[in-house]
Amino acid sequence: MDGSFAHGCRAGTVAVGLWLALLAAAPASAGARAPFAGPERELCERYLAVCEHAVDAFAPLWRDVPSMPNAGFFDFTQYDNWGRDGYGGLVTIPGNGMVALAYAVLLTETDKDAFGQQRVPRAALLGRAIKAIRWCCLTSAYVPTPHPYLPDTDERLLDGAHWRRPLGFRADILGYLTVAVAVLWDHLDADTRGLFEAAGIDMVSTEHDRARAAVAEGKPVAEWAEGWNLYPDYSSDHHQRASVWYGGDLLFEGRCYVELLARSTGAPVPATYTYPGNGFDGACEWLKTLCLAEGAFAHPHGAEYDSYYGAGLLAFCYGATVKKDPVAAALEHQAAALLQRHTRAVGQYDYHRGSWAKAALAYLMHRHHAPAAEPMALADALQALEGTRHYERQRGVVHRTRDKWASFSWGSSTDAPGTENPCGFVVPQRQSAEAAAPLVYCDRHSLTGDLDAETTPSRTRMLLRRLTGAPAWAVGLCVACAVAAVLLARPAWRRQRWALGAQASLGVALCALLATGLAGGLERAKQPSEAHTAYTFQRSDDGFSTAGWFRRGPVVQHQAFFSFDAGPCVTWVVLRAADDLRVKWSG
Numbered sequence: 001m002d003g004s005f006a007h008g009c010r011a012g013t014v015a016v017g018l019w020l021a022l023l024a025a026a027p028a029s030a031g032a033r034a035p036f037a038g039p040e041r042e043l044c045e046r047y048l049a050v051c052e053h054a055v056d057a058f059a060p061l062w063r064d065v066p067s068m069p070n071a072g073f074f075d076f077t078q079y080d081n082w083g084r085d086g087y088g089g090l091v092t093i094p095g096n097g098m099v100a101l102a103y104a105v106l107l108t109e110t111d112k113d114a115f116g117q118q119r120v121p122r123a124a125l126l127g128r129a130i131k132a133i134r135w136c137c138l139t140s141a142y143v144p145t146p147h148p149y150l151p152d153t154d155e156r157l158l159d160g161a162h163w164r165r166p167l168g169f170r171a172d173i174l175g176y177l178t179v180a181v182a183v184l185w186d187h188l189d190a191d192t193r194g195l196f197e198a199a200g201i202d203m204v205s206t207e208h209d210r211a212r213a214a215v216a217e218g219k220p221v222a223e224w225a226e227g228w229n230l231y232p233d234y235s236s237d238h239h240q241r242a243s244v245w246y247g248g249d250l251l252f253e254g255r256c257y258v259e260l261l262a263r264s265t266g267a268p269v270p271a272t273y274t275y276p277g278n279g280f281d282g283a284c285e286w287l288k289t290l291c292l293a294e295g296a297f298a299h300p301h302g303a304e305y306d307s308y309y310g311a312g313l314l315a316f317c318y319g320a321t322v323k324k325d326p327v328a329a330a331l332e333h334q335a336a337a338l339l340q341r342h343t344r345a346v347g348q349y350d351y352h353r354g355s356w357a358k359a360a361l362a363y364l365m366h367r368h369h370a371p372a373a374e375p376m377a378l379a380d381a382l383q384a385l386e387g388t389r390h391y392e393r394q395r396g397v398v399h400r401t402r403d404k405w406a407s408f409s410w411g412s413s414t415d416a417p418g419t420e421n422p423c424g425f426v427v428p429q430r431q432s433a434e435a436a437a438p439l440v441y442c443d444r445h446s447l448t449g450d451l452d453a454e455t456t457p458s459r460t461r462m463l464l465r466r467l468t469g470a471p472a473w474a475v476g477l478c479v480a481c482a483v484a485a486v487l488l489a490r491p492a493w494r495r496q497r498w499a500l501g502a503q504a505s506l507g508v509a510l511c512a513l514l515a516t517g518l519a520g521g522l523e524r525a526k527q528p529s530e531a532h533t534a535y536t537f538q539r540s541d542d543g544f545s546t547a548g549w550f551r552r553g554p555v556v557q558h559q560a561f562f563s564f565d566a567g568p569c570v571t572w573v574v575l576r577a578a579d580d581l582r583v584k585w586s587g
Contacts, residue, residue, distance in 0.1 A: 039333065040372050046336050047366075048110065050343055050359035054102040055116030055125070057347045057356075062128065068138050068147055072131040074099050076349060077152060087351070089153025093163060095349050096132045097176030098357035103129040104183035105360045109367065126187060129180065133188070136177055137195035139163060144198070174199070175257050176357045179364070182264045231393040234282030237412050238304060244297045244311060248287050249352070252314035255280050256361045259322065263368040280318065287315045288327060289389055289398055292405055293382060293430040294437045295334030300396045300409040301421050302444025309346075309353055310339030317362040321369035329373040330381035334433065336362070341437075378433045388539040397537055397544050399563045404429050406563040408447070408546050410535045422533065422550055423448045424561055426569045445586070447571055452584040453555045542566065554581060 036044050064072040076095045077088030103125050106115055114121050139149040141162040148161040157163050157173075165173060181188070181196050188196075213220055230236050236247030255273065262269045273280065290297045295316075296308045313335040319328025336359075343355045366372055376384070386400045396409030408424035424447035427440055535548025547560040558574040575583065 035370060036366070037371070039375055040366060040370065043333055043336055044363055044366050046340055047359040047363040048106070050340050050356060051102040051105050051363070052115055053343055053347075054099055054356040055106075055120055056118060057343075058099050058349070059116070059118060059120070064131070065135060068135060070131055071135040071138055072128065073135040074132065077150060079348065086152055086154035089150040090157055091349070091351050092150060092153075093136055093157075093173055094176055094354065096136055097174065097178075097180055098349065098354050098360075100129045100132045100180040101176045101183070101360045102356045104180045105363055107187075108183055109363065126184075129184060130188065130192060133177065133181060133184075134192055134195060137192075137199040140199045142198045143195055175253060176354065179257060179260050179361065182261055183364070185264075230279050230283060231391070233391055233393070234279060234286045235391045235394055236283070236286075237301075237394065237414055244287070244290060244299060244307065247283060248297065248315055249311050249358075251280070251283055252318055253354075253358075253361065255318055256314055256365060259318075260361070260364050260368065281323065284315050284319045284323070284325075284328065287312050288319070288331060288385055289400070291316070291331050291335075291385075292427060292440060293334065293378060293433075294440065295331060295336070295338045296440065298405055298407065298425055298427060298440070299442040300391075300394060300398065300407045300423075300425070301412060302423055302446065303442045306350070307352070308338070308439065308441060309342040309355060310335035310337075310358075313339055313358050313362055314365075317365050320372040320375070321365045324373040326373045326376040327381045327384050329375035330378055332362075333375050334378065337433075338437065379431045382429060382431070388544045390537065390539065395533075395535065397539065397546055399539075399544050400429075401543075401563075401565050402429065402431070404563075404569070406569050408561040408563075410533050410546075410548055410550065422548075422559065424571065426563075447561070448557070448559060449573065450586050451552050451555060451557070451575070453553050453577070453581050455554055455579050455581060554579065555583065 058074050061074040061076060061078055062072060063075045073092065074096050076092045079088060082088045082091075106112070107122065107126055107129070112122065115125055137143055138147050139162055140146060141159040141164045146162045149158065149163045153163070156166055185193070213222065230247060236244075236251075238244060238246050258269060258273055261267075287297065290300070291312050292298055294308075295310050295312060297311055299307065312331060316328040316332035316335055319325040320332045339355055339359065343359075349356075375381070382400070383402065386402065388397060388399045390397050393413045394409060395411060395413055396407060399406045405427045406425065408422075410422045412421075421444055423444055425442055426447075430437070533548065533550040535546055537544060537546035543562070543564040545560070545562045547558075549556055549558045551557075554577050556576045558572075558576065560572045562570045575585065577583075
């Protein structure tokens with residue numbers, strides 16, 4: 001799903017004008033409280049605690065900007081551990097939206113006079129949220145008199161010296177900020193509202209938009225939504241692997257944007273998001289299959305980044321609030337606990353996580369949909385998910401039992417030739433929410449191993465290669481052979497005594513060239529001409545088995561994997577090669 005997921009991101013702009021008009025007329029919601037009770041009350045208090053953590057976590061990054069009217073921002077370029085140049089500037093808009101959204105929830109959903117360990121007054125918190133919103137708008141390319149954005153910024157986000165909304169790029173660029181503005185609308189003056197109306201909104205769409213006739217920015221939404229999001233079984237890939245972000249976190253962030261903006265205006269959620277069998281419902285079921293007891297996803301192809309932070313939170317929140325699903329509700333509680341622990345331990349905003357915004361979005365989803373489904377006991381929820389599922393396009397099987405979560409994948413069908421990544425996992429299953437939660441990381445070489453192989457040709461070939469390896473040797477030898485052949489073709493020269501030596505030398509040279517050519521040809525013939533993977537699988541009421549092979553350079557790796565309901569998992573690995581090899585393998 002790599003780049004294709006994001007192509008339809010601008011479909012949310014269909015409702016820009018309508019949303020702003022409805023929002024201006026909507027009744028104020030500040031100070032209102034949802035009737036939370038029981039486990040839902042505890043859950044939402046946890047979300048508020050994560051939001052309040054943002055006050056202390058990001059205060060050191062705050063910068064007032066005297067050159068702009070009533071503006072300032074949280075400067076995420078101050079982090080010195082971004083992975084590449086331009087990264088800090090890329091995430092500063094969504095980062096400010098994230099903090100503004102956390103502040104907005106604290107200001108409108110609590111009666112506190114001060115927040116955080118530093119006891120920041122309510123008025124100061126509101127002032128910073130408004131300044132951050134204004135700075136984001138004033139540095140955009142859409143306001144009448146824009147100010148320069150940050151210089152160290154990914155070029156894809158820039159229009160000259162200002163940031164822009166590139167089509168098909170990052171739904172959270174303005175998603176967090178848009179919901180923050182919706183929550184704080186009654187606290188914004190006419191000038192700030194006008195700035196945001198100019199900057200506009202941007203959000204994620206689903207593949208169903210490909211059939212929509214509604215017009216957005218002058219053409220049908222179906223023409224904007226050029227990409228596709230999900231496989232037919234609602235699974236999806238992240239950079240050609242079943243590493244969950246686009247089809248999990250990001251997809252349900254977009255769903256929350258749509259839901260919350262509709263709720264804040266009184267407008268209905270578009271029917272393309274709610275019809276029976278819609279992609280969000282299917283994706284939620286897929287993510288439940290991948291979820292461990294800790295509330296984190298297991299990644300059938302291995303994780304791309306630190307994803308052990310409660311990444312399924314919004315998917316399961318959607319299931320618990322919109323679909324009233326008790327299994328999803330149980331998993332949401334687990335994911336929320338993990339999110340809070342991770343946030344306290346790390347305390348840094350990351351390009352993928354946006355943990356504080358997730359807590360704020362989840363709180364608002366409960367706020368508008370209370371009461372949510374009553375969560376099942378964790379053991380009962382896990383039992384409801386037991387069984388074996390085959391994902392055809394991801395070419396893998398997931399097996400859930402009472403005691404374990406097991407999977408084996410042969411690499412996604414979207415893998416480019418030579419990049420197939422078979423791997424497997426066996427994760428013990430916790431049965432109690434009170435049991436200590438482990439740290440689980442899905443490495444992409446699990447069970448199949450990490451292999452590094454290079455050919456080791458025979459001594460004869462090594463000698464021939466050394467004799468003829470340099471281009472100058474080969475050219476010189478060919479020239480000498482050609483001259484000798486011309487001279488020896490003359491009868492007068494053949495009768496000379498030294499001609500016998502020349503003939504012998506010529507024969508040796510020709511044999512050497514022939515042997516070297518044959519050796520090289522054999523060497524090339526024994527290398528696989530193209531990458532390939534083949535597998536089969538069987539599943540039954542008591543488990544599954546799968547077996548197949550795949551190429552890794554000069555090695556063909558044969559693998560079999562068995563997972564039994566009431567027993568262990570077993571795997572065999574056989575490495576085969578057509579030539580002598582030096583192999584490094586860890587597994």
